[in-house]
Amino acid sequence: MLPSKTHPTGILITALYGSISLAAAVGSTDSFDVLDYVDPLIGTANGGHVFPGATLPFGMAKAVADTVGENQAGFAYDTTVVTGFSHMHDSGTGGSPSLGNFPIFAQPSCPNDDINQCKWQLNDRAVVWKRDSAKARPGYFSISLANGVQAEMTTTNRSALYRFTFDGASSESLSPVVLVDLIDLPQSRTNGFADVDSSNGRLTGNGTFNPSFGIGSYDLHFCVDFKGAELRDTGVWTKNRANTTRKTVSLRADGTNSPDTLSAGTFARFHAPKDNTILARVGVSFMNVKQACANAEREQPNFDFDGTRSAAEDAWRKKLSVVSVDADGVSKDLQTVFWSGAYRSLISPQDYTGENPLWESDEPYYDSYYCIWDSYRSIHPLLTLVDPLSQSLMMRSLLDIYRHEGYLPDCRMSLCKGYTQGGSNADVLMADAYLKKVDGIDWDTAYEAVVKDAEVEPANWNVEGRGGLQSWKSLGYIPTDDYDPYGVGTHTRSISRTVEYAYNDFCIAEMAKGMGKQADYEKYTTRSGNWAHMFKEDQKSSINGADTNFTGFLQPRYTNGTWGYQDPIFCSPLLNFTSCYLNPSGHETYEGSSWLYTFYAPHDMGALIKTLGGAEQFTSRLEFLHESGLLYVGDEQAFLTVFQFHYSGRPALSAKYSHFYIPSQFNTTTAGIAGNDDSGAMGSFVMLSMMGLWPVPGQDVYLITPPYFKEVSIKNAVTGKTATIRNVNFDANYKSIFIQSAKLNGEAWSKNWLTHDFFTQGGVLELELGLTESKWGTQTEDLPPSLSNYHK
CATH class of the missing domain: 2.70.98.10 (Beta-galactosidase; Chain A, domain 5)
Incomplete structure (x- = not known):
């Protein structure tokens, strides 16, 4: 949601561990109580x-x-x-x-x-x-x-x-x-x-x-x-x-x-x-x-x-016990950062089952989805890993809201409809749960709900569904001067809504494919490419008058197809950072710059990388985003960019930038998170990053980086199986953070990503670490899935 830091410009980060004493190492002992580290x-x-x-x-x-x-x-x-x-x-x-x-x-x-x-x-x-x-x-x-x-x-x-x-x-x-x-x-x-x-x-x-x-x-x-x-x-x-x-x-x-x-x-x-x-x-x-x-x-x-x-303490111990780590050599401060992040990830959404006066139902009812625009990126994928039973209850609750109120919510609190910040991102949650086979969900109703988001504009798209659907279907983008007689909503965020709608449609396509709905799969796959209609290939960007030497950015576009202009660094910490909120003058990107949103096509990274000039240029541009002060990691859209180096064949850089932000922006002080926590979004970012598993929401994809511990294990509450990620040559000073080779259940594993089966079926992923970047995970065949082929 809204960034609340009063001084967001302090983002130029030096990747130092000075704020955390690595000498105070605490290992695993029989007397370990996880609550001592929360x-x-x-x-x-x-x-x-x-x-x-x-x-x-x-x-x-x-x-x-x-x-x-x-x-x-x-x-x-x-x-x-x-x-x-x-x-x-x-x-x-x-x-x-x-x-x-x-x-x-x-x-x-x-x-x-x-x-x-x-x-x-x-x-x-x-x-x-x-x-x-x-x-x-x-x-x-x-x-x-x-x-x-x-x-x-x-x-x-x-x-x-x-x-x-x-x-x-x-x-x-x-x-x-x-x-x-x-x-x-x-x-x-x-x-x-x-x-x-x-x-x-x-x-x-x-x-x-x-x-x-x-x-x-x-x-x-x-x-x-x-x-x-x-x-x-x-x-x-x-x-x-x-x-x-x-x-x-x-x-x-x-x-x-x-x-x-x-x-x-x-x-x-x-x-x-x-x-x-x-x-x-x-x-x-x-x-x-x-x-x-x-x-x-x-x-x-x-x-x-x-x-x-x-009793409350025991409930927390039980909830956190599905994850275990071998923390030998790891400082108590870093352990506290990890477990405190895990704790905050399990506070919301809140179980109001039996406390809903709006309708009678035997289904669970959860509230305080603040907001799915924030939580779809990390909170719910984390819950699917560590608490799939609760995730199932939450998805069922969202579907019951759809049954009784007509649409899946994008935000909900205190029994009320909350404001929609971008796309219809409950679609991503449904696809994520579908692909990972979360139990107990009525998938026919789920598919009906996501298709309604894509096809039927609500009377008030400020609080549900999508606005501008006529333009979306006829023009292939949301114009900055959109005329919409079909519903009422705030006519801003044309760039960010376009890229989110595109990804929402991709997620629907994934569900359609799995359910044997071929015509729908083709339709929504085609619409998922609409992000490219906002890309202005000759748009340049400068900072304080100096050219960044990168060309091509998402830009506003009018109904007649001509281009508008928003400075690509606008709404970044370097220029008018607090100008892109949810209000009638909120501009064409939401809580972030065109620089940031230009990287958002996680379903078709092959096409995006080609559009941005190839793998080497893409990598250089992404490094610039992190090094220049343009990125505020306290907003959730930044999370995926930390790990997108995997797509250009440079997974070592994902590990590098993970350590760039933890612990420099996440530590044990009372100000020790990068932004407002957004119902645990920052906490889930920390936990997933430190476990070495970044889920790409809406896809059955986990990007692999080395955990911050010798070993991390996750026990699946449904299957009872345990998945373990183990570091060989672990270095608690975090200099050897680059994967040299990997083995999955004893067999060589060169892909830089995993699927959810690893966590439901159990097994061991063994990562050999070294001081320098290697060729592991760098070949075209090792890269995560993409709608379009990667080009060398």
Whole structure:
């Protein structure tokens, strides 16, 4: 999604490992606990927007402290104050904050024991959090506040459990107050209602909110119960006034109660707890308050904080256990980069099965696809490798959305349609799953859905399907002056939409071929070549007036076939980087330059390489992209370019540039990812790169580079078979990173790519490494598949 770095121009990278101490080598031991190498705080500063709080894998409940600042995921490390603790979040998103509904907040007591001297409104109650007190581990988050409150939190699937410990020095005067606020992080609430049960302090309510990157609204419900102290009184609050006689508060969308000027809620006040600790259990539901309470009661009947935390940790250990590495000689920091990336890749999409009020279905329902434009490139291909069962559930969920809403989503959150950023990229996910034989999917419906994307323009193609289909079919490209009477959408991104539509059609062709639909295969294969219609062969490019010496780039084109102009470096870190977003003036490429998009034809690299002047010229141009500062690896379109040297017969350079970015742009600091994480996209880039396997999404192709470990093994959850990639002559200083030869199950293997069968059937890929580039994987017959032949 949207890059959020405030200084994206710091991209001129020196491929040094100085930021990570290679001397602190940690090898495999019997006492290894993978969670010791997961740091959820990585990426919580400098616009990374990583959610560092407590969650289960793909869990709906996500608890963390909410801070003031760039708080898209609730907590950001480069902030100073906390305003509450909320129970649902998204991770890594750009744009505006997401979720963060119904925060609770604890105060040790009210000044002078006057309920109206407590702080109620969000900005008034903000409290400084103690530096270095934020602690995060899978399934757990804690933080200490300047008001004497330590807050700890853990979660189950649909509920959060908080443990508030109050400073013991003031225990005699303790009369803790815990409030709930009818607000969310983006302050989008319209309607809201809250109630408190004066007999037990139970706080319940609901609200209507807007999604952070889409259209429509959603209703959410909560239920808070307490344990650990005797109830003193209860009430409601509005603005900065509280009332102990009223037990309900209602806010309506009448133009006077916008959440940024007026919020409200309920509270419970307690006598001093004997051990200075109060537990707060919060259930959440999209269905109703009753289900929110039932979720909490079913999942956490005993308010067992330590038991819930332990169960969450075990869930994470199990989820991560399918991958194992021999890390002998590898620094603890690099291991932490790897496992933290793996962890972040398993946070979203979120399992909302049973929590969808929009339709009745026996199919799974997943949400928080932020966005498929980001996640199709690495997150879902990674899940197909390490968690194919979850990937199957997610694909089934997408198809159920199609059945009930008419189109596959390109982005979806909070039960709402999200904005489409480029093509209909769920088509790529379906083809990827089809080619890799992901189980349990209704392929007839999947094919029907992707064909509808290609053939039927929706009324609002801002949020589903494709726009400009008439031009696409008649002209073979999306013109910059496109006239489209068939639907409504933002008329920008003509270049990037063209190349994405072309690849979407290729993916449909692959499905058609496998399903025996020959006419469709030929039609969509032909349409997949439309990327070339935007290539202006005499277009030059310069940087600061100096010619780059490369000619031929994708350019805007008008309906009459004449050419427009967009500087090829425009929307790169070198020129107007933040000018190509999803808005009416967002220009002809999306979150990237023509320089970048000119490399995007992964289905027909033979033709692309020929178009760009042959293998040697292609390699030189791709190296220039990485060396010149034109590329921002914090946006997902950059990922494939790191490994595209495989197609020009230079796989050694893919290994070189993988190490160019890791660890220079990915490290163990709180700012240790290249861009916002986009629901784990950056994490999946790290994990796949360090495993030495780059999947080309929508194809049964994995590009081979050496893993960052002596050995990596992946156990397939469906077949039970294990695939192992083993380095011979492994060098933990990463100087010997070039493959000299390879063996697959004992037989010589010269291809620089693999298919998914290796991971479902198991086996051993052995890579002999050396200090210099070799001839391995360089011959025409060794290159990955291409629609057109490669030319020597």
